[in-house]
Amino acid sequence: MGSTLAIAGGELLSSQRWYWAVLTCWIVFLNTASTGEILVKGYRRLLGTVFGVVAGILLAALVGRHTWTAFFLVLVLIFAMFYTAPLSYTLMSFFVTAMLGLLYTLLHTYSWEVLVLRVQETALGAACGVVAAALVLPVKTDRRTNELLVTVLKRLAEVTEAAVGQLSGGPAGDLLDKARELDQALGDLRSATQPLTHPVTLLRNRRTNARYVVALLETCAYHARALAATAELLPTHPSIAADPGCAGRRGARSATS
Incomplete structure (x- = not known):
């Protein structure tokens, strides 16, 4: 749907460079999973293109x-x-x-009209992407962030339980892979909250809450990685020994909380 709109609108603007709109439409969909992420990515591409056009005109005039x-x-x-x-x-x-x-200056095809056309095609492609994302199988930012938040908490629990189990004298596990999965889940959550934490968002309370939750999870992940790193040193480090009481203290804290 987005490509169809971009092709039709791009042809109306220019029969030679309509593909700029289609390219922008496709790019705003890459590595995004919600309508809010697509909106933020389209805005950033348009902003960079506008300032790039100004810089391109100035550089072309200076280089000559x-x-x-x-x-x-x-x-x-x-x-x-x-x-x-x-x-x-x-x-x-x-x-x-x-x-x-x-590049157009080197090819002797430079004109400021072409660069302005790029801004128009970029804006059109970004708008087509947002419209398609909002009308065809829309995914709300709240739904996406809630799913990723559950995933991060699961990965955090897995790393912590595996590290404590190993420090309690249990069998050695692959803590490195679990820590990487935690980092990946946390990175996905950080990307998904960008529409909520963007400076131009009007929902300031949600922006503050999202930043607080992400910062809190990053702190928890830091300590979980430190715990896993200590557990990884257990078999080889002479000053670190297994303590069977770790599992008992962990269970007591869980029951209390």
Whole structure:
């Protein structure tokens, strides 16, 4: 549905570069699992594209006919694009669009109308993605975050119980894999709460609560990993010995709570 809308609208804007809208529509769906995540990703891509267009116009005006300078800057922007991809989607979109402005300068096809068209196609593609996500099998952010919260708590319990069991003299288990699963679940929850913790959100109370819960779980995960690391040292470290009372104290605390 999103691609169909993007193709139709992109053709109306430009019969040559309609694929920019389709590409944006597909990209906003990648690694997202709720309507809120798609909305945030589309907003970030559009914001990075707008600032990238401004930077591309300025760089093209400054470089002018200096071909080798433009070529060097293109390489720098490509490096910056890949470097910032895991850090900030907005920065990645910015460097991609700025690089296109210089690339068109090298190919002698530069015009500010083309860069403005990119903003229009990007906005259209992001809007088509959000509309499709809201109308076709919508997944609310609350539902997604609740599911991931349960998963994080299960992974946290698994790591803690396995580590305490090993420290109590039980059989050795693969704590490293359990800790990695906990980190993965926590990372998924952190990504899913981005629509709630975004600076422009209007629901400030929910933003505060989401940040508090994620921070609390990160603290718990830190101590769980530390406990697992201590349990991993048990067979080889001379100053660490198994204590059968750990399991009993854990049971007493569970019964009390």
